[in-house]
Amino acid sequence: MALLNIRNLTVKFATATGSFTAVDGIDVHVDRGEVLAIVGESGSGKSVSMLAVMGLLPDTATITADEMTYDGRDISKLSKAERRRLIGREITMIFQEPIASLNPSFTVGFQIEEVLRLNLGLGRKEAHARALELFRAVGIPEPEVKIRAYPHQLSGGQCQRVMIAIAIASNPRLLIADEPTTALDVTIQKQILDLLMKLQEDYGMALILITHDMGVVAETADRVVVQYKGKKMEEAEVLNLFEAPQHPYTRALLSALPEHATGDRLPTVSDFFQQAGA
Amino acid sequence: MMGQDIPVVEGRAIVRDYHVPGSIFARGRDVRALKGIDFRVDKGKTLAIVGESGSGKSTLARIIALIDAPTGGELRIAGEAVDIHRRRPGPALRSKVQMVFQNPYGSLNPRQKVGDVLMEPLVINTSIPATERRDRAEAMLKKVGLQPEHFNRYPHMFSGGQRQRIAIARALMLNPSLLVLDEPVSALDLSVQAQVLNLLADLQDEFELTYVFVSHDLSVVRYIADDVMVISKGEAVEQGSREALFANPQHPYTQSLFAATPVTDVEAIRTRVARRKAARAAVAG
Ligand SMILES: Nc1ncnc2c1ncn2[C@@H]1O[C@H](COP(=O)(O)OP(=O)(O)OP(=O)(O)O)[C@@H](O)[C@H]1O
Ligand SMILES: Nc1ncnc2c1ncn2[C@@H]1O[C@H](COP(=O)(O)OP(=O)(O)OP(=O)(O)O)[C@@H](O)[C@H]1O
Ligand SMILES: [Mg+2]
Ligand SMILES: [Mg+2]
Numbered sequence: 146m147a148l149l150n151i152r153n154l155t156v157k158f159a160t161a162t163g164s165f166t167a168v169d170g171i172d173v174h175v176d177r178g179e180v181l182a183i184v185g186e187s188g189s190g191k192s193v194s195m196l197a198v199m200g201l202l203p204d205t206a207t208i209t210a211d212e213m214t215y216d217g218r219d220i221s222k223l224s225k226a227e228r229r230r231l232i233g234r235e236i237t238m239i240f241q242e243p244i245a246s247l248n249p250s251f252t253v254g255f256q257i258e259e260v261l262r263l264n265l266g267l268g269r270k271e272a273h274a275r276a277l278e279l280f281r282a283v284g285i286p287e288p289e290v291k292i293r294a295y296p297h298q299l300s301g302g303q304c305q306r307v308m309i310a311i312a313i314a315s316n317p318r319l320l321i322a323d324e325p326t327t328a329l330d331v332t333i334q335k336q337i338l339d340l341l342m343k344l345q346e347d348y349g350m351a352l353i354l355i356t357h358d359m360g361v362v363a364e365t366a367d368r369v370v371v372q373y374k375g376k377k378m379e380e381a382e383v384l385n386l387f388e389a390p391q392h393p394y395t396r397a398l399l400s401a402l403p404e405h406a407t408g409d410r411l412p413t414v415s416d417f418f419q420q421a422g423a
Numbered sequence: 424m425m426g427q428d429i430p431v432v433e434g435r436a437i438v439r440d441y442h443v444p445g446s447i448f449a450r451g452r453d454v455r456a457l458k459g460i461d462f463r464v465d466k467g468k469t470l471a472i473v474g475e476s477g478s479g480k481s482t483l484a485r486i487i488a489l490i491d492a493p494t495g496g497e498l499r500i501a502g503e504a505v506d507i508h509r510r511r512p513g514p515a516l517r518s519k520v521q522m523v524f525q526n527p528y529g530s531l532n533p534r535q536k537v538g539d540v541l542m543e544p545l546v547i548n549t550s551i552p553a554t555e556r557r558d559r560a561e562a563m564l565k566k567v568g569l570q571p572e573h574f575n576r577y578p579h580m581f582s583g584g585q586r587q588r589i590a591i592a593r594a595l596m597l598n599p600s601l602l603v604l605d606e607p608v609s610a611l612d613l614s615v616q617a618q619v620l621n622l623l624a625d626l627q628d629e630f631e632l633t634y635v636f637v638s639h640d641l642s643v644v645r646y647i648a649d650d651v652m653v654i655s656k657g658e659a660v661e662q663g664s665r666e667a668l669f670a671n672p673q674h675p676y677t678q679s680l681f682a683a684t685p686v687t688d689v690e691a692i693r694t695r696v697a698r699r700k701a702a703r704a705a706v707a708g
Binding site: 245 | 684
């Protein structure tokens with residue numbers, strides 16, 4: 146049975162110029178211990194669909210789905226208290242913009258220790274020790290110093306790793322990671338992905354990884370969903386996707402890598418659609 | 424000296440200290456985030472800054488963009504020493520130098536509609552009439568791949584990559600001659616990334632724009648840069664032409680970047696998938 150099962154999810158936003166469909170009938174499911182990668186063009190509804198699952202969209206959003214279950218329970222029917230117990234503990238999320246999702250008025254140490262105290266019931270000292278351990282695990286240099294810093298005193302990549310540390314602090318069963326390594330170079334990215342994969346293999350954590358980086362997909366995913374303009378274009382086992390991409394957008398994604406630039410222009414997806422006659 | 428020999432921007436021994444507050448256990452102290460950096464960028468060229476997370480790239484970028492003052496050293500824009508501590512940059516200098524921040528959301532006012540975000544620099548720094556301001560802002564939205572109907576939306580109504588493009592559009596509104604871009608495409612999918620990089624290349628060709636471009640992605644650097652500076656722990660450890668850097672990277676950090684680049688070839692994926700299947704079977708059995 147799937148750990149998370151979403152069928153026919155649609156998200157519409159009320160805007161000044163009328164209703165806007167950001168997600169148009171998407172299915173997502175992920176099993177225990179599985180890594181699902183969601184890739185797709187900017188604005189295709191990747192973040193919005195996951196925020197809908199987490200119940201974090203603003204009131205202007207209308208969410209409908211044929212099914213939305215976590216561990217067999219209907220997420221949309223949870224009481225506020227049940228939702229609080231689930232979200233942020235069993236299901237956690239690494240947000241796309243780490244600095245924006247940290248509280249600027251508290252030190253990062255306070256923020257992670259609070260999660261550890263509330264969710265795992267750790268005492269002050271234990272929480273502090275565990276926080277340092279997590280900071281080390283995500284490769285934050287001088288954790289004893291950085292734990293006392295406010296978000297604005299950290300670099301972009303350091304903030305991103307603080308977010309990752311917070312998201313894994315409560316040993317979630319499902320981690321939704323939205324572009325978790327965009328601020329990190331390939332060496333630290335590798336360290337972070339190895340860490341996530343280890344959690345995933347050791348504890349059977351399910352991982353939904355939103356990324357635009359096909360390298361990350363190649364090195365982590367079991368299964369891949371490709372989204373374009375709010376719709377699912379293609380879904381495949383990772384090997385099949387790279388061996389025989391079906392949809393022109395997927396082929397474009399794989400060929401738009403800057404290392405494939407010919408001459409002095411980079412191919413864009415519209416170039417690709419034109420070539421494909423689509 | 425002939426005019427074109429004067430670099431658009433030049434830094435000499437740039438130093439930046441940050442004060443780190445103490446706690447009951449430790450005293451506050453200064454940490455040196457930049458330890459004396461020299462560089463120059465000529466008109467129409469792109470200097471890429473690469474380096475590990477926390478090495479001081481954004482710190483240097485903010486200094487070059489006149490957002491933040493160095494603790495020591497000298498910054499020269501078009502041959503003139505600029506010290507924002509002593510004198511705040513006026514509208515002329517402000518419009519000449521623009522920055523795209525690493526964190527687009529934090530740099531956009533949540534209560535300002537996108538159209539106003541784009542028109543504001545024109546209101547503050549120019550006397551361009553309102554109708555033309557609007558035309559220019561709409562044209563710029565299109566250039567970065569957004570639509571005119573986005574004009575009246577607030578920043579929170581956009582995706583991460585869309586916000587990144589709004590930040591780029593805003594920086595371009597004043598036709599700057601020096602643009603400092605801090606990881607401008609790292610949040611973008613490859614197609615939009617290509618679109619933005621192509622746009623930056625076109626603008627550079629057309630207006631001889633000068634770029635300082637912070638990036639951790641070597642494939643992007645290879646595409647956009649003329650010169651590359653590698654910084655590590657606040658020091659420039661490698662500096663030179665793009666060709667030289669890619670042909671023969673010297674510093675261990677640069678070498679490690681090449682070594683860790685993810686592999687997308689099918690054989691590697693096949694091996695990984697097989698290993699995972701085996702591990703799962705072992706657990707189940
Ligand atoms: N509150 C909102 N009101 C109106 N439209 C919104 C709102 N939030 C998001 N959108 C729109 O919904 C669409 C999907 O956004 P989403 O953030 O899911 O994109 P994404 O696939 O995550 O893109 P990216 O790769 O750029 O992060 C976008 O076109 C965006 O402009
Ligand atoms: N306001 C501040 N107060 C104290 N320390 C700071 C401040 N801003 C940055 N630092 C520290 O200075 C160092 C350099 O930060 P900077 O943001 O320049 O790094 P970066 O190279 O841009 O890293 P990234 O790739 O992660 O964005 C980091 O260790 C950071 O913690
Ligand atoms: Mg997103
Ligand atoms: Mg930075």
